[in-house]
Amino acid sequence: MSSWRSLCYLKAITVPRFLPALLSVLAAACGSTHAPAVPVSEHQSSVPSPSGQLAKTSKSVDLLTIDQARHLLNRATFGPHTSDIQTLQKVPFSAWLDEQLSPPLDEDDERLRLALEPYKNSTLSPSQLIAHYQKTGPEPLAPPRLIRTKKSTVNYRQLLLDMQMHQLTRQLLSKYQLREVMTDFWANHFNVYARKSDVKLVVNSYINQAIRPRALGRFDRLLIATAKHPAMLIYLDNATSVKEQKTKTGRRGPNENYARELLELHTLSVHGGYDQSDVKEAARAFTGWGVESLPRSEFTYIFRPQVHDNGTKVVLNRAYKQRGEEEGLDLLRALARHPKTAQHLAYKLCQRFVADEAPPSCVDDVTKSYLKNEGEMTEVLRTLFSHPTFWKDSTRSGKFKTPLQFAISAARAVNGAPDGGTNFARQLAELGQDPYMQAIPTGYSDLATAWNNSAGLLSRFRFSALFSAQSDVGIVFDFPPAIAQEGDPVLLVRKLGAQLLSQGTSEQTLSAITAEVASLNGQAEQRRLALSLLLSSPEFQQR
Amino acid sequence: MTNPCLSRRVFLQSLCGAAVSSVSPILSASAPSAQDPVLVQLFLKGGMDSLSALVPYEEGTYFDQRPTTAIKMRGSLLKKQRLDERFALHPGLSALKPLYKKNHLAFVVAAGLPQVQRSHFDAQDICESGGGSQIQRSGWMARALSSSPAQQFDAFSIGGSASRSLAEHESALVVPGLDHFSLPGSDSERRHFETGLLGMYKAREPSSGQTALRLNADLEKIRQNYRGPQHGAKYGSGSLKGDLRTLAELIRETPSLKMATVSLGGWDTHRAQGSTDGPLAKRFAQLGKNLAAFVRDLGPERKRVVVVVMTEFGRTVRENGTQGTDHGYGSMMMIYGESVRGGMIHGAWPGLRLRDLTDGRDLPVTTDYRRVLEELRVGHLGLPPNESPFDFGELAPPGTGGLLQAKSSPPLDT
Numbered sequence: 015m016s017s018w019r020s021l022c023y024l025k026a027i028t029v030p031r032f033l034p035a036l037l038s039v040l041a042a043a044c045g046s047t048h049a050p051a052v053p054v055s056e057h058q059s060s061v062p063s064p065s066g067q068l069a070k071t072s073k074s075v076d077l078l079t080i081d082q083a084r085h086l087l088n089r090a091t092f093g094p095h096t097s098d099i100q101t102l103q104k105v106p107f108s109a110w111l112d113e114q115l116s117p118p119l120d121e122d123d124e125r126l127r128l129a130l131e132p133y134k135n136s137t138l139s140p141s142q143l144i145a146h147y148q149k150t151g152p153e154p155l156a157p158p159r160l161i162r163t164k165k166s167t168v169n170y171r172q173l174l175l176d177m178q179m180h181q182l183t184r185q186l187l188s189k190y191q192l193r194e195v196m197t198d199f200w201a202n203h204f205n206v207y208a209r210k211s212d213v214k215l216v217v218n219s220y221i222n223q224a225i226r227p228r229a230l231g232r233f234d235r236l237l238i239a240t241a242k243h244p245a246m247l248i249y250l251d252n253a254t255s256v257k258e259q260k261t262k263t264g265r266r267g268p269n270e271n272y273a274r275e276l277l278e279l280h281t282l283s284v285h286g287g288y289d290q291s292d293v294k295e296a297a298r299a300f301t302g303w304g305v306e307s308l309p310r311s312e313f314t315y316i317f318r319p320q321v322h323d324n325g326t327k328v329v330l331n332r333a334y335k336q337r338g339e340e341e342g343l344d345l346l347r348a349l350a351r352h353p354k355t356a357q358h359l360a361y362k363l364c365q366r367f368v369a370d371e372a373p374p375s376c377v378d379d380v381t382k383s384y385l386k387n388e389g390e391m392t393e394v395l396r397t398l399f400s401h402p403t404f405w406k407d408s409t410r411s412g413k414f415k416t417p418l419q420f421a422i423s424a425a426r427a428v429n430g431a432p433d434g435g436t437n438f439a440r441q442l443a444e445l446g447q448d449p450y451m452q453a454i455p456t457g458y459s460d461l462a463t464a465w466n467n468s469a470g471l472l473s474r475f476r477f478s479a480l481f482s483a484q485s486d487v488g489i490v491f492d493f494p495p496a497i498a499q500e501g502d503p504v505l506l507v508r509k510l511g512a513q514l515l516s517q518g519t520s521e522q523t524l525s526a527i528t529a530e531v532a533s534l535n536g537q538a539e540q541r542r543l544a545l546s547l548l549l550s551s552p553e554f555q556q557r
Numbered sequence: 558m559t560n561p562c563l564s565r566r567v568f569l570q571s572l573c574g575a576a577v578s579s580v581s582p583i584l585s586a587s588a589p590s591a592q593d594p595v596l597v598q599l600f601l602k603g604g605m606d607s608l609s610a611l612v613p614y615e616e617g618t619y620f621d622q623r624p625t626t627a628i629k630m631r632g633s634l635l636k637k638q639r640l641d642e643r644f645a646l647h648p649g650l651s652a653l654k655p656l657y658k659k660n661h662l663a664f665v666v667a668a669g670l671p672q673v674q675r676s677h678f679d680a681q682d683i684c685e686s687g688g689g690s691q692i693q694r695s696g697w698m699a700r701a702l703s704s705s706p707a708q709q710f711d712a713f714s715i716g717g718s719a720s721r722s723l724a725e726h727e728s729a730l731v732v733p734g735l736d737h738f739s740l741p742g743s744d745s746e747r748r749h750f751e752t753g754l755l756g757m758y759k760a761r762e763p764s765s766g767q768t769a770l771r772l773n774a775d776l777e778k779i780r781q782n783y784r785g786p787q788h789g790a791k792y793g794s795g796s797l798k799g800d801l802r803t804l805a806e807l808i809r810e811t812p813s814l815k816m817a818t819v820s821l822g823g824w825d826t827h828r829a830q831g832s833t834d835g836p837l838a839k840r841f842a843q844l845g846k847n848l849a850a851f852v853r854d855l856g857p858e859r860k861r862v863v864v865v866v867m868t869e870f871g872r873t874v875r876e877n878g879t880q881g882t883d884h885g886y887g888s889m890m891m892i893y894g895e896s897v898r899g900g901m902i903h904g905a906w907p908g909l910r911l912r913d914l915t916d917g918r919d920l921p922v923t924t925d926y927r928r929v930l931e932e933l934r935v936g937h938l939g940l941p942p943n944e945s946p947f948d949f950g951e952l953a954p955p956g957t958g959g960l961l962q963a964k965s966s967p968p969l970d971t
Contacts (some may be wrong), residue, residue, distance in 0.1 A: 207678070209678050210676065210678055210679065211676060414763070446719055446731075453678065453682045453692055453721070454682075454692055454694055456694070462763075466763050466765050467727050467728070467765050468709070468728065468730070468765045468768035468769040468771075468772050469719075469728075469729065469730045469731055469769070469772075470765070470769075471763070471765050471766050471768075471769035472730075472769040472770075472772060472773055473731070475740060475750075475754060475769065475773070476740055476741065479740050479741045479742055479746075479750055480741050483741065483742065485741065520761075522756070522757065522759070522761065523757050525756070526753050526755075526756025526757045526759075527753055527756075527757070529753070529756065530749045530750075530752055530753040530756070531753075533749065534749060539746070542746075543746070543749055543750060543753070546750060547750065547753040547754065547757065550753075550754055550757070551757050552757060552758060552761050552762065552763060552766060555763065555766075
């Protein structure tokens with residue numbers, strides 16, 4: 015129990031920006047003779063000691079070195095700020111991870127709440143969105159003949175920008191960063207295209223209500239929540255999928271779009287051993303899973319038994335019949351349990367968190383963890399973050415940031431916040447990753463091959479220059495006093511460099527920046543140039 | 558002018574300048590020739606009403622179905638705008654009439670997707686990705702360009718956002734217009750920033766950083782040396798003005814350019830679209846004036862260029878209750894180029910009899926838009942016929958063939 019004693023010892027330390035909830039967990043643990051609800055010590059054995067990477071302090075607490083802390087924060091969050099690194103030098107890694115893996119449903123944080131305020135209208139219900147986001151202007155409303163004509167009076171552009179800013183603000187300021195990172199991971203895994211049809215009215219609820227609360231939970235629950243959400247039902251056309259039938263205007267039948275992506279992208283993977291017949295049969299199982307739209311309902315999931323195909327369907331050699339809505343649910347649960355699904359998800363997680371070339375040993379261990387823990391993501395992520403491949407020296411800085419990770423990590427590095435406008439979302443579009451606007455169901459790629467190109471780099475240089483001048487980027491920040499008052503250009507670059515980059519930053523980068531900064535006169539100009547070059551540096555493109 | 562650094566071709570200066578002397582040239586030093594063909598895709602987003610652009614003035618149905626929005630083609634207007642015995646050009650597009658008379662402009666009627674798709678974004682994405690009924694992962698231009706080795710400066714999306722047509726083409730560059738492209742800040746700030754960037758990226762990974770800086774240097778030189786439209790070209794208004802001005806200059810200065818995309822929105826005319834005047838007529842005027850100015854601006858370079866104008870779908874034959882038209886199906890394509898078999902209207906015209914309309918409401922499609930793009934890809938760009946970026950399924954209607962003059966256009970086997 016020596017580690018427990020050292021955790022209790024933490025109570026006496028002042029921990030800046032540290033999470034009150036963790037302190038209460040610690041307080042409870044220290045005051046109790048029973049084993050704590052979260053068995054920290056058990057996980058400590060699996061903490062990254064296998065390759066001896068972790069610093070063993072005199073108190074034998076699993077504290078991380080500065081570069082280890084930066085590595086963890088680069089992968090498990092949207093990017094480190096100096097105070098996050100300081101926190102991890104005082105709080106054991108396992109305790110930090112426990113805290114990140116058990117966030118409260120509603121995050122109560124004053125800074126986040128205030129920052130979200132300007133975008134709160136984007137979280138209204140569909141009918142309220144239509145009422146609120148009306149185009150203003152002298153034009154009288156058209157005679158209410160066609161629904162389409164009526165809809166064209168809605169300012170969808172503003173609605174979508176506010177929606178994007180709502181999500182970007184959470185990614186930027188939430189203390190529960192791992193949940194935001196996983197929400198982003200799943201939002202791409204279960205991609206929807208915000209511009210398609212009425213998805214624009216439900217995409218915020220899709221992220222906020224279907225994905226985020228389940229981002230760290232059991233995979234089958236998340237899978238079912240996405241399958242039933244109007245955003246997915248509309249995006250992949252299941253809302254119009256009905257049993258084979260003749261109508262007055264012709265024939266109608268099942269739509270295979272959702273079933274195909276469910277098998278190929280959401281669960282088994284393209285090499286998952288299913289065939290076209292499985293796709294067709296799965297589509298029949300989901301006939302009748304639809305959406306009740308306005309004006310009858312606020313875009314809610316509805317099962318319509320009258321258009322559900324009650325015949326027998328065989329998917330992956332298992333029969334589904336006569337169970338109505340339950341057939342689809344049974345199929346989703348079976349798919350979530352399938353070893354190919356475990357392997358597919360493990361591969362994608364290892365790609366996201368470890369390396370584009372996912373290490374086979376990591377994929378194997380994460381697959382096993384998934385199957386053993388019935389897809390419980392908290393356990394799967396513990397396996398991932400304690401895996402030797404995650405902590406290898408060669409893993410560090412080996413991932414190329416996506417535009418989203420680049421932009422948010424820049425803002426987090428300087429402790430910036432949105433200015434209440436929507437320029438930050440527009441910048442993401444300029445950088446090539448307009449949030450929730452990927453039309454194809456694969457979502458945005460997390461791999462260097464998708465983003466490491468000349469046009470992408472040039473747009474980042476441009477972003478860095480605008481960001482540093484606090485011009486048109488929509489992020490406000492102040493330099494800390496130690497940097498704002500630094501008159502020596504060499505020290506300025508060293509200090510700001512230490513805030514943004516790891517200790518291993520190359521001499522080439524630092525001297526190239528210092529040379530240019532030193533040739534400028536004003537201190538404000540020097541700070542601006544130093545920041546824009548640091549954000550543009552080869553090192554800052556990596557995480 | 559023996560010193561190459563004093564050449565008119567401004568990109569050479571960047572190769573001679575101190576800042577980038579350590580890097581190899583991106584651009585060929587030779588002047589572009591007719592052997593460096595360029596294909597420009599001008600996408601009209603929102604579903605352009607082809608029945609207003611190309612008025613079927615002999616069809617009674619057209620006037621019956623469109624009491625307020627039909628273009629009343631008679632008398633002097635008809636005489637001025639008449640293209641042939643069936644069609645007349647919207648007066649807003651009259652700037653294009655001389656190109657048609659010179660046989661450099663052709664139209665393909667009833668062109669569109671092989672399957673009905675009435676969602677803007679799906680239809681646009683299918684078109685730009687070169688699909689039939691499904692959105693493809695990469696853009697059609699990206700797949701077309703993959704048959705030759707990747708080259709810097711071979712593809713541009715003009716206008717601020719990456720075109721879906723170039724998705725997954727690694728060297729595709731988004732150019733938001735010459736006025737916006739450069740790095741921000743004063744000249745001095747920019748110089749320090751660029752020198753710092755060069756120092757950081759010199760001989761370093763990712764090598765895309767160095768390439769980006771070379772592109773930046775070249776584009777910056779192009780920008781600084783830009784002398785405005787050439788050959789007396791007078792552009793019209795709207796976003797197309799800046800985009801096409803930029804593109805004309807880039808075509809002059811970048812012999813490696815093969816494909817470029819430009820788009821113009823605002824065609825979704827559900828209400829009060831007007832007829833000879835009104836919002837749609839204004840949009841046509843922007844298109845017509847700017848496209849005609851672009852052709853003029855290109856000067857001798859126009860020999861290298863073919864422009865294809867397309868949209869995601871046409872609009873309903875019948876006007877709706879709000880003096881507009883709704884999402885339809887068949888539309889038209891417009892092709893400009895000196896190698897085009899212009900001065901004529903290609904494609905089979907299905908007519909507007911109600912019983913012949915798709916779903917009883919829309920102009921059918923008789924030419925798969927991909928057949929047109931494929932013919933230009935092979936005939937104009939000279940890319941290998943057996944490496945088509947399109948997967949023509951059984952459903953695809955045949956193409957027209959013969960869009961280009963015989964020497965450059967092998968017959969298309971449909």
